Amino acid sequence: MKKDLGIxxxxxxxxxxxxxKVFIFLVFVLLGSRxxxxxxxxxxxxxxxxxxxxxKLRKIDAExxxxxDSNGELVVxxxxxYRLVYLNQRVVxxxxxxxxxxxxxxxxxxxQKRIKYGExxxxxxxxxxxxxxxxxxxxxxxxxxxxxxxxxxxxxxKRKYIHDSLAxxxxxxxxxxxxxxxxxLKEDGYSPRDIVGKTGIEKIYDSQMKGKPGxxxxxxxxxxxxxxxxKSKDPTPGYNLHLSLDMRLQKYMExxxxxxxxxxxxxxxxxxxxxxLTLVSYPTYSLTTFSxxxxxxxxxxxxxxxxxxxxxxxxxxxxxxGSVFKPFSAFAFFNNGLDPKTKIFDNGxxxxxxxxxxxxxxxxxxxxxxxxxxxxxxxxxxxxxxxxFGHEPIIDVAGNFGYGKLSKIDVFxxxxxxxxxxxxxxxxxxxxxxxxxxxxxxIGQGYxxxxxxxxxxxxxxxxxxxxxxxxxxxDYMENGSEKxxxxxxxxxxxxxxxxxxxxxxxxxxxxxxxxxxTTKALRTPGLVIGAKSGSSQNSRFDETHAxxxxxxxxxxxxxxxxxxxxxxxGGGGRVAxxxxxxxxxxxxxxxxxxxx
Numbered sequence: 101m102k103k104d105l106g107i108x109x110x111x112x113x114x115x116x117x118x119x120x121k122v123f124i125f126l127v128f129v130l131l132g133s134r135x136x137x138x139x140x141x142x143x144x145x146x147x148x149x150x151x152x153x154x155x156k157l158r159k160i161d162a163e164x165x166x167x168x169d170s171n172g173e174l175v176v177x178x179x180x181x182y183r184l185v186y187l188n189q190r191v192v193x194x195x196x197x198x199x200x201x202x203x204x205x206x207x208x209x210x211x212q213k214r215i216k217y218g219e220x221x222x223x224x225x226x227x228x229x230x231x232x233x234x235x236x237x238x239x240x241x242x243x244x245x246x247x248x249x250x251x252x253x254x255x256x257x258k259r260k261y262i263h264d265s266l267a268x269x270x271x272x273x274x275x276x277x278x279x280x281x282x283x284x285l286k287e288d289g290y291s292p293r294d295i296v297g298k299t300g301i302e303k304i305y306d307s308q309m310k311g312k313p314g315x316x317x318x319x320x321x322x323x324x325x326x327x328x329x330x331k332s333k334d335p336t337p338g339y340n341l342h343l344s345l346d347m348r349l350q351k352y353m354e355x356x357x358x359x360x361x362x363x364x365x366x367x368x369x370x371x372x373x374x375x376x377l378t379l380v381s382y383p384t385y386s387l388t389t390f391s392x393x394x395x396x397x398x399x400x401x402x403x404x405x406x407x408x409x410x411x412x413x414x415x416x417x418x419x420x421x422g423s424v425f426k427p428f429s430a431f432a433f434f435n436n437g438l439d440p441k442t443k444i445f446d447n448g449x450x451x452x453x454x455x456x457x458x459x460x461x462x463x464x465x466x467x468x469x470x471x472x473x474x475x476x477x478x479x480x481x482x483x484x485x486x487x488x489f490g491h492e493p494i495i496d497v498a499g500n501f502g503y504g505k506l507s508k509i510d511v512f513x514x515x516x517x518x519x520x521x522x523x524x525x526x527x528x529x530x531x532x533x534x535x536x537x538x539x540x541x542x543i544g545q546g547y548x549x550x551x552x553x554x555x556x557x558x559x560x561x562x563x564x565x566x567x568x569x570x571x572x573x574x575d576y577m578e579n580g581s582e583k584x585x586x587x588x589x590x591x592x593x594x595x596x597x598x599x600x601x602x603x604x605x606x607x608x609x610x611x612x613x614x615x616x617x618t619t620k621a622l623r624t625p626g627l628v629i630g631a632k633s634g635s636s637q638n639s640r641f642d643e644t645h646a647x648x649x650x651x652x653x654x655x656x657x658x659x660x661x662x663x664x665x666x667x668x669x670g671g672g673g674r675v676a677x678x679x680x681x682x683x684x685x686x687x688x689x690x691x692x693x694x695x696x
Contacts, residue, residue, distance in 0.1 A: 158318055159291065161257055162311025165338035167271065167301070169347040170377075170575065174262055176271060181258030182238035184230040186215055188250050196250060203241060203248065206230070219293075226252070231276065232392045259295075261387040267350050269381040269412035270511055270573055272300020273391040298390075299412075301341065301573060303512040308577055311338035339577040339584070344375035352686050356679060357382035363407040364645075364666040365414035366683060367556040371651060371658045373588045374560075374569030376509070378683065381417075383409040407667070415507070415514040418549040419665060422634030422672065423477045423618075424649040425544030427562060427604050428501055430470060431596060432493035433485045440470035440603045450483040450539075457483050457539055460635075474607035474632065475617045479543050486542035487535065494541055495521055500594045501558040502568060503550055507591065509571045517554055520547035544634060555649050556663040557591065562608075563630075563651040563658035565601045566594040605630055609654050619648055621677035624684055627695065630654035631680070633673035641668025646676040652684065653695065660687065 167176035184204065186192070192215050197208040204211075211229065219228045233241075233253065242253050259274050277285070277294045288307065290296070296310070297303035314335035319328050353366055357380060366380040383405070389398055402409055411417055434440065448464030450457050457479070459465060465478045473481035486494065498504070504519025518524075522533040525547065540546040550558075553571065560568040570589040577584045608630030611617040619631040631650025638645055646669040651658035662683060664676040688695065 158316040159293070160314040160316060160332075160335050161295075162313050162335035163257055163337040164259065164274070164295075164311065165309035165340040165577075165579070167341045167343065169343050169345050169350075171346065171348070172342075173347055175267075175343070175347060176262065177260050178257045179260040180255050182233040182235070183228055183254050183256060184233050184238075184241065185252045185254055186227040186229050186250060187252060189220060189225050189227055190215060192250075199248065200229075200251065203244075203251075204230070204237065232258075259387075259391050261391070263347070263351070264388050265384045265386050266347065266354060267345060267379065268300075268384045268387050269414070269513075270300050270345065270379045271387060272302035272512060273298055273387045274302050275391060297512075299512050301343075301511055304510050305339075305341055305574065305577070309338040309341065312336040337579060339579045341577055342575050343573050344370070344377060344575045345379065345573055346377055346690070348690060349378045349683070349686055350380065353378055353380050353679075353683055354382060354384065356682050360679075362666050362669060362679070363413075364664070364669070365417060365552040366665075366679065367414050367552050367663045368683060368687070369556055369560060369571050369661045371560055371563045371661050372569070374571045374591070375575060376571050376573045377660065377687075379414050379511070379573060381411070381413040381415075383407050385409045412511070412513050413552065413665070413667075415509055415511055415551055415553045417665070418515055418517050418551055419645055419647075419667075420546070420548055420636035420638065421544040421550045421555055422636030422645070422647055423479075423543055424555055424559075424632045424634040424647050424663075424672075425498070425548065425550075426474065426477070426482060426542075426634075427608075427632065428497045428503070428558065429482050429486060429494050429542040430474070430604065431600055432497045433489060434600050435497065435596070436489045436493055438470075438485060438489075443467050443469045444481060444484060446478055446480045448480070450480040450487075452487065452535055452539075455536060457536075470603060471607040471610065474604070475611045475614055477618050477633065482542040483539050486538050491522070491533065491538040491541055494538075495519060498548075498558075500592065501561045502554055502592055503548070503558060505554075507551075507553050507557045507571050508589075509553060510574055510586075514553070515551060517551055518547055518549040545636060552663045552665045555647070555665075556661050559649045559651055559663065560661045561592065561594060562601065562604065563661050565598065566596060568592050605654060608632055608650060612650075618673035619650070619677050621674055622648070622650070622681050622684065624652075624681070624688075627684070627688065628653050628655040629684065630658075631677070633677055635670065635672040638668070643668045643670035644672070646670060646672040646674075648672060648676040648680050650680070659695065 164178055166174060169175050197211055200211050201208045214229045215227055238253055245251060245253055274295050275298050277290060277296045281296060282290060282292050297306035312335060314333045316329050317331040319330050363382060366378060368378040369376050385402055446459055446464040446466060446468050448459045448462060459479050465476050468478045468481050472478060498519055504517060506514050506516050525531055525533055537546055541548055557568050557571065568591045570591045572586050574586050576586060609628060611619045612622045612629045612631055618633045622629050622631050629650055629652040631648055634647040635644040646666040649663045651661045662680055664680045666676050669675045
């Protein structure tokens, strides 16, 4: 017989039971609410996520526009490039590393670092192992890619430079966008994987040439393998660029620089339009090398070259212009009342107190007027009147003809040079302006620096009697259905009296035509050329820089303006004049009919 313990289940037990029932009820209510929330209110979101797992978005790059020269010759186009892609994002096994190393020839360590730290493509989450895959290796991998479920060889449009190094500084190269570039350009529709122009016109006209991308919406299975394309949007090709450059002339002049072992620049522009016909910067470099993965050896060779082949000497090389600057000093003197017929006697030296500045000709040039000062490049003539009229009139005239300002050429990397002033010197050197500064400014030396393009633009103003146009290398753009012409744009317009240009033009012609002229090397039967030579001292070379600038035909409206600058070559009229003469002769070979 069981003993009654006398324990009774009272109200407290019943109360706890009720609480437990309420708790269970609330749990089911919460679970039901959550399910309703997920299935009803968040239906679109989770449908989207499911769809995103099932459908991948693949960008289709637009075909970048081609580049043609003035004769319609293809200069830059596109070809197929290949990249190797790893499909498992950051996860990799030792066995996979070994297989990939054996298949590609890359070390396991390299591949592991690329997988761990390399770029992962948005949307598809593909990890790019090798951006610019060797062609033979790409074909080898494609033959047995089925053996590697985690690898894929992808093709893409790659830039092909027909002449490789010809006009390299002007054309420029393309490369993958950097993080900084992407941050600046993402609002304009650029993506983190875009190929963009880095230099030259490839950079300036990047947005026009790149086109608009298309997309494939690809259905994938549970193994992330493509099953079918559900939807596509075709890309829109970019604009083709048609240049004013004549690659025949460009090639010939670059060969002249190469054969004569010269470093420097040549600029030739149509005087009445601003179209750039030839734009040489030498030495040059390989666009193909720079648009691909450049080796350390190639990089060291280029960057250690004392001739600085990466510098576009035509628009960003800054040099003292020397005596080619004298016409602008002369305009300043005329503006202050100097009669060009006024004569001085040059004994070979000009002195102020204990300071003296010499003529280049020992013993001097004798009796000198303005014309002779240009023909024989008589320095003391400019010393005297610069001392008399001061530096400000010279600076004013030079600024009016484009010195110290960008020419606005459509090639990336232009520099503005230096047009010094009293204010500039005080800010730069904490010094005042001295008489000696004015003296050497008048002959294009001292603090004055100009690019060959600026010199050409200043002589365009002389050729057109006060008007110059913005230089441009792109003549027009087209995409098959639309054509956009680059119309002439006035860069500056001055208002000096016509007689200034009359007396200067006569002097520049005689500098070529007379036996005592410093640019007689340019003498050409049947063609009247006006030109001025110069030699500018510098700290980098033992010899002076050699310059010549001018235009032709000088007996009527000039058609072509030209500038040659040769680094450390000495003898402006003889050496630079000789290079300019070769340009003139080759130009006449191609365009003689247009000169008649």
